[in-house]
Amino acid sequence: MGVNxxxxxxxxxxxxxxxxxxxxxxxxxxxxxxxxxLAIIRQRDGKPLIDAYGRITSHLNGLFxxxxxxxxxxxxxxxxxxxxxxxxxxxEIKKRMKIKELxxxxxxxxxxxxxxEEARIYAQQTSLLTKDMVEDSKKLLTYLGIPWVQAPxxxxxxxxxxxxxxxxxxxxxxxxxxxxxxxxRLIRNLAITGRRKLPRKNIYIExxxxxxxxxxxxxxxxxxxxxxxxxxILLGTDYNPEGVKGVGIKTALxxxxxxxxxxxxxxxxxxxxxxxxxxxxxxLFLEPEVTDDYKLEWSAPNKEKVMEFLCEEHSFSEKRVExxxxxxxxxxxxxxxxxxxxxxxx
Numbered sequence: 001m002g003v004n005x006x007x008x009x010x011x012x013x014x015x016x017x018x019x020x021x022x023x024x025x026x027x028x029x030x031x032x033x034x035x036x037x038l039a040i041i042r043q044r045d046g047k048p049l050i051d052a053y054g055r056i057t058s059h060l061n062g063l064f065x066x067x068x069x070x071x072x073x074x075x076x077x078x079x080x081x082x083x084x085x086x087x088x089x090x091x092e093i094k095k096r097m098k099i100k101e102l103x104x105x106x107x108x109x110x111x112x113x114x115x116x117e118e119a120r121i122y123a124q125q126t127s128l129l130t131k132d133m134v135e136d137s138k139k140l141l142t143y144l145g146i147p148w149v150q151a152p153x154x155x156x157x158x159x160x161x162x163x164x165x166x167x168x169x170x171x172x173x174x175x176x177x178x179x180x181x182x183x184x185r186l187i188r189n190l191a192i193t194g195r196r197k198l199p200r201k202n203i204y205i206e207x208x209x210x211x212x213x214x215x216x217x218x219x220x221x222x223x224x225x226x227x228x229x230x231x232x233i234l235l236g237t238d239y240n241p242e243g244v245k246g247v248g249i250k251t252a253l254x255x256x257x258x259x260x261x262x263x264x265x266x267x268x269x270x271x272x273x274x275x276x277x278x279x280x281x282x283x284l285f286l287e288p289e290v291t292d293d294y295k296l297e298w299s300a301p302n303k304e305k306v307m308e309f310l311c312e313e314h315s316f317s318e319k320r321v322e323x324x325x326x327x328x329x330x331x332x333x334x335x336x337x338x339x340x341x342x343x344x345x346x
């Protein structure tokens with residue numbers, strides 16, 4: 001879920017085209033994107049795609065075809081996977097599981113009533129990414145020649161670190177937490193770019209990638225990254241989901257710009273209760289656990305392995321996968337192989 005900075009970033013976000021990312025390395029929050037695929041790629045009654053053995057394949061479908069779209073646009077994706085969550089996030093994860101259980105119940109009730117529109121909405125809230133599904137996604141990326149990185153803890157923190165280090169140009173996630181972790185650039189909507197139907201309405205909109213630059217955001221409000229973290233904590237993060245009661249975006253921004261110091265802000269709010277020491281939450285964002293143990297290399301897709309994995313193991317259409325792989329191979333030769341040759345002789 002993450003922190004809600006939607007109103008705060010409005011003045012600085014800009015829509016871009018996928019092609020604007022040509023030649024750029026993008027560190028993608030893998031769990032975030034896989035969950036989006038699980039939510040979006042469903043049948044009319046809300047059921048996910050499954051293979052001949054009853055295993056969910058929505059995440060593989062989205063990962064395969066969307067990644068090929070990235071390659072064709074010249075984007076160089078690297079997927080960053082979550083590791084062990086910080087202890088303070090465990091309770092939030094338990095709450096999310098209860099929400100999924102409730103959504104499953106409402107989904108089944110909607111199906112019984114024959115309300116497929118409502119059933120689909122609740123079905124999207126029941127998505128659960130299992131260990132096997134994660135491992136399958138890593139296997140597919142390896143066969144496609146796409147690098148992936150295992151973060152020691154939060155994937156968004158690791159992606160932000162890679163951007164700050166200069167190994168990637170931007171982070172990609174739907175959540176705004178990446179900004180609190182200090183990514184210089186955040187790109188949203190990569191998983192859902194294109195024509196999308198609005199829930200409960202017969203209206204379609206065109207969704208484009210959004211670029212938010214951290215420096216522009218901080219300069220616009222004359223605040224520091226630390227103060228942005230304070231705002232996030234006041235509104236509510238994954239480490240303190242409730243935030244501070246009665247404090248919205250305008251109040252949080254006013255407190256931070258006027259008082260600046262976190263302890264003064266907390267004192268002005270009469271030291272509100274938090275599930276954990278708020279200073280620890282600040283530290284989790286400013287000094288997250290990350291690693292340098294990764295290597296970013298892109299290679300041509302292994303057609304035989306991809307066909308075996310998707311078609312033989314997971315019942316994908318051979319014709320569709322073959323056509324997609326042809327696109328992937330052309331994209332690699334055009335956007336990757338040539339740049340590798342140029343780099344060798346430069």
